[in-house]
Every structure is written in structure tokens, then in C-alpha cells.
Amino acid sequence: APAKPVLLTGASGNLGRVLARELAARGWTLRLTDLAPFPDPLPERAVFERMDLADGIGLLRQAEGCGAILHFGGVSVEQPFGTVLGPNIQGLYHVYEAARREKARVLFASSNHSIGFHERPGQANERIDVDCAFRPDGYYGLSKAYGELMGRLYWDKHGVENVNIRIGSCFPEPTEARMLSTWLSYADLVRLVDCAVTAPRSGHCVIWACSDNPASFWGRDHRDRIGWQPQDSAEAWRAKVGHITSGNPVIERYQGGGYTAIGYSRQT
Numbered sequence: 001a002p003a004k005p006v007l008l009t010g011a012s013g014n015l016g017r018v019l020a021r022e023l024a025a026r027g028w029t030l031r032l033t034d035l036a037p038f039p040d041p042l043p044e045r046a047v048f049e050r051m052d053l054a055d056g057i058g059l060l061r062q063a064e065g066c067g068a069i070l071h072f073g074g075v076s077v078e079q080p081f082g083t084v085l086g087p088n089i090q091g092l093y094h095v096y097e098a099a100r101r102e103k104a105r106v107l108f109a110s111s112n113h114s115i116g117f118h119e120r121p122g123q124a125n126e127r128i129d130v131d132c133a134f135r136p137d138g139y140y141g142l143s144k145a146y147g148e149l150m151g152r153l154y155w156d157k158h159g160v161e162n163v164n165i166r167i168g169s170c171f172p173e174p175t176e177a178r179m180l181s182t183w184l185s186y187a188d189l190v191r192l193v194d195c196a197v198t199a200p201r202s203g204h205c206v207i208w209a210c211s212d213n214p215a216s217f218w219g220r221d222h223r224d225r226i227g228w229q230p231q232d233s234a235e236a237w238r239a240k241v242g243h244i245t246s247g248n249p250v251i252e253r254y255q256g257g258g259y260t261a262i263g264y265s266r267q268t
């Protein structure tokens, strides 16, 4: 387990609850925080405090003495610009300021929606690498691109290390054809977070967070720097979900799937 406590934002959310349970089981000392109450029994060694990411001073206090901040809190689906702005831009700034003061490493829950308007590859040699252009598929994805760039800035200017994981679809199991490409198992997520925090050095890195899916859209990234390899695969669900598609040509064309079609008004 890491020598210093680890702060987890978004602890009451879907992924936060998985991480709180599984990292505590690995012996980690966790500080949990969220706007919403923590719905589960508190894991061993963990403390929970309700807080809004808008509270920059509160975050400084919560991060005191922490070696890493796992930033999973904020708006996690497509929303109007004004709804995304506070939690995902201002809140993210508060997280990075706290990390700078503590010399803590940040793990940022980025998203495939920061690059969602890349077309799906026809074959494996057309997979995109993490240095591809940002092509956000909405205001949510745009905030994730901003978050990755915030990490770039804080590493270059202040030496704040950060690992940006572009999460595909992290759910108990794949439920549609697209997830045969994008699915990330909970077990692979937990191993990824473990590697990201315990690796001796990370610098600024960006990692495709999906399992070892043969149908993945994604190629090279910086996983070797933290020693992560996914162990699960979505392929076992092909017979069950491979036929489940949207029938919408926009959704099926682009990597971001359903998010690309929200409010879509392009004619050509």
C-alpha cells in the first residue's frame, strides 16, 4: 500500500465506490469525498467528508499529507455547458492546486469522449494512439480534454505528476456492441489505479483505459511507464451483445457512440 494517505474524489459514484472498497481491501489508507453521502459502510482505515469541488480551501485541507489524489468526482455525463463548467473546470483547478501544494500525484478520470469524434477504425492497424488530436464529442468530453491539458501544464510548469486514464466504458459487463471495443472491467480499473499510484515515476502520461479487447479502437499509450497491463477482455460477451447497435449512422460511425448524437445538427 502507498506510504501516504490517498484522496479519492467522487467516492460516492459508481467507480468511486468500487475503488473505495477494493483499494481499502489492498490495505490503502483512503480519504473519501463527494457532494453526495457515501452510500456504503465505510471501509477500514477510510474517512469520508462531504464536500463540493467548488470549495478550493476545503480541498487543500483534505489533501493535506496525501501522496496522491484520485480525481473521479464531477459531472460524468453530457450536460449543458453551464452545468459542466463549475465541477469539471473550476473543480479540477482546485484539485491541481491541492496536488501542487502537497507534491502529490494526480490520477485523472478522463474519458474516451475527449476524442469521441474520431471515426471507429476499420481494422486494427487503424487504431489511434494517445497523441491523436482531441476531438471532443460534447461539453463533457471537452472538459476532459481540458483536464488532460491541465495535467500537461502542471507537470511542465510545477513538476506535478499526473496519470490521465481515458476510460472507455467501465461497467460490470458489456451491454452493447460498442463495448466490445471500449469495455474496462472493474478489476482492470483497480489494477490500473494501483499501478498509477505506486509506480516510482509517472511524469505526465495518458493511458487508454479499456481491457485487453481484440476489438479495441485504441493503440499506443504510456502504460509501460507505470507497468500496467489489462487482464480481462470483452470478447467473451460477443455472442450476447454483438448484435446490439443503435441503428443511428452518426452513433455507429464515431468512437464516442451515443454522446456524438446528442444535439447533433451537422448537415454535411
Ligand code: NAI
Pocket (backbone or CB within 6 Å): 009, 010, 011, 012, 013, 014, 015, 016, 033, 034, 035, 036, 051, 052, 053, 054, 071, 072, 073, 074, 075, 076, 077, 086, 087, 091, 109, 110, 111, 112, 166, 167, 168, 169, 170, 171
Ligand atoms: P458518477 O456520476 O457515478 O460519479 C461521479 C461522482 O461525482 C458522483 O458521486 C457525484 O456526486 C460527484 N460529484 C458531482 N459533482 C460534484 C461536485 N461539484 N463536487 C463533489 N462531487 C461531485 O460517475 P462514475 O461512472 O463513477 O465516473 C467516475 C469518473 O470517471 C467521472 O469523472 C467520469 O467522467 C469518469 N468516466 C467514467 C466512465 C465510466 O464508464 N463509468 C467512462 C469515462 C469516464
